[in-house]
Amino acid sequence: MDVPMKVFCAEFSALAALLILLGCAVSTHAADGATILEPVTVTGVAEDRISGSSRLAAEQLEALPQGDGNLNDLLIVLPGVQAGEMTNTSLQGGEISPPLLSISGGKVYDNNFLLDGMGINNQLDPMYGSSTNSGLFLPSSPQTMVIDTSLVSRVTVYDNNVPAEFSGFSGGVVSADTISPGAEFGGKLRYRTTRNEWTEFHVEDEESFSDSNSASMQPKFTKQDAGITLNVPLTDQMGLVASYSILNSDLHLTHLGETKDQLRRRENLFLKYEVDLTERDVLTLTAAFQPEEGEYFYPDSYASDYTVERMIYNYQAGYKHYFSLGELELKAGFLQSDSERNAPPHLYIWKVSPSKPWGELVDSTSSREGMVGSLEESQQDYQLKGKFSFAPVRTGRLEHTVKIGADYERIRGSHERDADSYNFYSPMSSATVVCNEGAIDCIDGEQYFTRRVVFQEASVVEDIDQYNVYFEDLIRWMRLELRPGLNVGYNDFMKNSDYAPRLAGSYDLFGNGSTVAIAGWNRYYGKTLLAYKLREAGRPTLNQKLNVATGEWETLTYGPGYLYSRLKTPYTDELVLGVDQRMLGGTVKLRYVKRDGEDQFASQKDTEPREDGAKYVSLNNNGSSRYEAYSAEWERRWGRHYLAVNGTYQESTTSNEGYDDALDGLDLVETCWFDGRSYACSELPRRDYNRPWEANLVYSVKLPYNFTFTNHTKYRSGYVGLDALTSSERTTQGVPEEVAMAYQEEKQPESWIFNWKLDWRRNLYRNHGLQISLEINNVFNQKVPAGAAEEIQTYELGRQFWAGMEYYF
Template sequence: MFFLRYRSCVPGIFSAVLLMLVPVFSWAAATAGSPAAVPVLEPVTIIGSLDVRANGVSRLSREMIDRLPQGNGTINELLDVLPDVQFSETFKSSLTAGEILPPDVSISGGKVFQNLFLIDGLDNNSLLDPTARNPNDFADVPGHPQKLFLDSSLAEEVVLYDSNIPVRYGQFSGGVIDVVTRHPAERFSVNLDYRHTRDEWTEFHLNEADRAGFTQSGSASAQPEFSKHQGGVSVDLPVSDRVGLLLDYHQLYSDIPLLHLGERKSQNRRNENFFLKGVFDQDADHSWDFTLLYAPYKADYFVQDAADSGFVINGGGLTTTLNHYRFFEQGSIQFQAAFSDSENSRDAPQNWRLWAATDSRPWGRLVGSDYSREGGFGNLDKEQQDVHVNVDVNWDLEPRGDLEQHLNGGLQASWTRGRYQRSQQAVAYKESRLTPDVICGADLFACIDGEQFLTRRNVYRASRTVEEINAIGIYFEDQLRYRQLSVRPGLRADYDDYLENLNLAPRLALEYDLFGDGRTVLTGGVNRYYGRSFLTFKLREGKLPPNAEYRSTVHNQVMAWQPYPDTLQSVARFSRLDTPYNDEVVLGFDQALLGGQLSGKYVYRRGRDEFARQYGPVEADGLRYYTVNNNGYSRHESYRVSWEKAWRKQYLLLTWTWQESSSSNDNYDTVLDDEELQDRVWYRNRIVYKAELPRRDYNRPHTLEMLWTTQLPAGFSFTNFTRYLSSYHSLENTWQEKAIPGAEQRFDFFKGEPVAESLYVYDDVKRGDVVLFDWKLAWQGTLLGVPGVGFRFDIFNVFNRKVESGLSPGEYQLGRQVWAGLNFKY
């Protein structure tokens, strides 16, 4: 596959005078003027709406996306305004304000890697270790749940499915995010836009004891300075009445200066989108479109206070899609074919050396260390290639009396290839020994004559492994409507030659229009969702374990390397697995109220056979093998009430959500063997199994939200997003022990007596509640005789509230942050 490796320059620094205008909320203005007074003007065409209903679907239109406060401009950040979506407690951390990757999201209690991400209906999920996050891992590289990171400017619509999800979507057990990219406009146009923020426009909330260390940070885990630039150009080019082209380039760039060996040195992050879309309306019955998206991600790092340690993490990739739509009198057929190639790779120095700080290796002394570190962790390449072919058929049957029937069915076939490769041997040298009379001989790389030599090393051997997954999914859904009752039964069958499981997922959704006028609708559903496997499991099996070696001296002469005795290494071994699944029950209603829509919903989910791992005994070869198992499980319960209304120039959404989630493990790398499942602890004065403890993250119980957007006079618009986050209880092991009372002690039948035991006490660590305001103020009009000019200001945490978050005490979210931007459209 040919990749265009393109490096673009950083946009010039934008200079703007920030004018913060705080409009007065006026409910008199909100209700002035009846929609009936202007019947030809639909509110949605001006403001947009989310259309939050009990049926489990919410939509962000292009109009609404333009009005939302946006930080890095990623699709995931837009989901913050939608119900049943939770971000990590570490989201918008004060420690890492310079990062640009899309945040992880949990939907309806699902884990962050259990969602299905789609771009124009095609899978955008990465199977290359999506929860890996450590850039300094010698044996691996960071991953992400998504293959490509799409800029929100390319989205025509973002559709979220959080419950009662149709059968055409499969291989997930969380939620579904389907991004529909925009089509070329019918008129020629050019759009330029640019946005900027920096540390001077940001308030950092920190633990005072950590502030001095933060400002002098040399690690990417603490970023006191940063500047971000987001911008691009979009060209709509109508070739003819039937053919249109859209060309778009957008870049998000971040510069993060850090201290490195006594000097300022920057780390950079860059995500680019090169987008081409062509549309061909052949005739009234045939339509075609072609999409090419190249979205590389690049992150420059260095190891803290290590000389010659610069390395690059590469992600993202390329995808091409062809769609053909065939329309006929009673339905349509859609054919999709797509190819994608994505990577998670590292370019780094091949060897790591941990010297003693001496006159010949002095740089460790600059930072007060006894050691001078040097080098890197070696090149690593992980690649995922996908081919998808989908056929979707919709058919409207002739009505039979009061019975209306719509059929939907289809087939989805995919081929996925994963590759892990360390092309060259990489070595980590450590444990230096100062020896003034040492003789290095031929080894002048890990030894200095008359000074020191390195006595131990881990040799990471070159290795390569390739694995494939062939999968097929078939689905059928029958949507029946009889008078006031709508029933949507469906069945989905999935099979792949990796797990070799045939997964049958029945789904049933019901709606009852109570009075037949659409004002009161009752909703219900019973569904099963099967997840997917990851290439991670098989690719890890192909990794060769590092060889541990040591050496000494004889008569001051450095000897040859030899195996280090009794070294324990853990190695992956593939095991036969069941496919994780979630069973769901949904009850809800939609009620017309006060000119708007009141909705309520209850969702209960139970997750089974979720991935975890377990270790086996040490084998005769000195290796300890671990396997992935299906010991994980989870539970989620939520209640939601919302009310929304769209006026001629305003939109308001009020939402309250209560949820509670518990899970045996956070991700598939958690050790969860039979012994762990039986491990008990004290929690809230009760003895519970450790696996039944509440989740430590994505578990705020109560959330109140208000989204209000309005069109103001003179070309101004304003959006306010207010959130109340209830107090949050994070789990902590107090390391105190408490005896089990006699009535709950286990009985030893061999000794004929109760077993006296003490268990660790787990306690809640309370994080306080908070009210947060995010604003967006925009203006669009003519400036100095030039039409199509716009300014925008996105302000987050307007009142600079201090929010303790994170999974460790003393971590806080960012305070007030301002983004300023401009755009020009011709």
């Protein structure tokens, strides 16, 4: 799909002109009465004691065990960040998708991921999931791009007291800065690999696992991670950095009695150009391309090979100008994510017969053939941001540091199925059947289908225009810092004006920085999603039956249709209390965070069919959540050593985990039975992202003979899951008949996981050298249950080795 650059320029022109005029006005004012502007020396960013943030620099990121090499894998070492229970299971060790993250109790799609300050979030259907063979939707995730760790110079995670600059989240903000060109020519070439022979699996049914015919169980795989990075200084004021990486995973499964491979591949091509135009002006241009491809087949289905491909384009331009009054920063960006499934148009479930014999190979009475058709989805994201950070100004005894800014974003989403697709089932054997000419659902003298599901042709394009302006003033008076701020947002999709006040402050108790009290009250508004507007145009699926007498297909029932509804924007109110205390050569950060989420998205379905025969699903604002957390964080460097420790205790409840979860008016008043008593169903324990205790210890040391050792230890407490009661258990436990659902506790144990990385580095010639690495994840091969037990308990991956080598120059 071509990038519509003319539209891109037209959309940005008005706001760009306004921001440039603002910069010129400030420049003119600064120069008034002076013939020469004094040079401005930027010495760094003042310490931000108020914002609740955790940072990982490139050195720390490189030292940690890398996993699949994406940033999400490493963020779980930070406080307040939880990965889902089904992350890294023994069943799917060959997948390369990054884990979904909950930050400060938020839903996984309510984080704001930024790459060099620009959003890379999916606002089409971020919670649909990983299923590739749905007749209706393509696999999706909260992020459009997967951030390659090797490209990151620093990442900051904001999980409380988030500055007014940030919007579009009710969880946390992940802000990653990419590497910049350096002063000297150089680079590195790297390769890492792991495979099933280097991995221990914990599974209940080893026979089914080892003979798997589906990507839901992956007993054999080979992963390879390779890349090259080049730093090219063009002049003293100009440089270029270029990087290419590829992560490849080959899965080996059984298919119709034979061995057949599936592929997962993700590539990253990254270019960044930076030039100091003058002593005061810096221009940065970046381009990133991320092709992804997955090769699949429908389990034991003949001629069912299909691919799911995604192509991401990300272009950014940044400009900074340093005035005597402060710093002006302008950014423009375009991101496009195209997803496409190329698949056979129809799925058939034939009876085993002389012409369709392959079902016998898997001891089945049915012979499957084909798939459920091709789909396309696309998101185009135009972004423009302007920010002016004023230099500190004194008014009497007060010092003010003001920041103002404006953001504009246009999101265009599309969904397309270019032709009807059929899922044929319930075949009827007949030795006398004569098929119509060109029939695809019949075999002469053998069989014909009597039922089918129709996925109807659809095409839809929808837009959202979003605007944000913000103001923030950091006021310093003696030992007190106070940061009032306001972020005002508007979008023309829900047509809501959202006012998000932010107020945070700190007080230096003894005037020497050793003990600082922190407090804050803030409101955060979440995202607006295009999911149901796109689904609305998709038209309901049809369940049809063949009228044998007439030969016509008659519609019996309709699958759910979808309706867009204008709603309030979900929001979260936050209270923060804390203390920073210098101790043992570092600073202990203690925080209490309380969040109340309201007007969150949930779904509701018609109880009766409408005039067209379909029941429709729509979104509502019935969702809510509650979160309380106590956290402690401390880190220190000394000599060759680095030590970081953090721990979080949380209590989290939510009425629903995602916007597709049903929560209508009846759900809000229904009662559920749990642990011997009645509760409102919305008050039951959260089913995921709900470990009460989590703690991390990261220790890194430079050893003799050029070795570096890093240990990451993660502790997760046990938690109480929900196990539905059978009808006999309901009777035994005396559950009232009017109770909708009844559960009993299902306790999951605590876990201690140790991940190690050992590097050996040797300089060979001048600035050329070699580094060899060995990573061991789950060193002691702990058998950790993953999520609540269904029919068979799932476990996390056991001990796994990664081996790697890097040549640097």
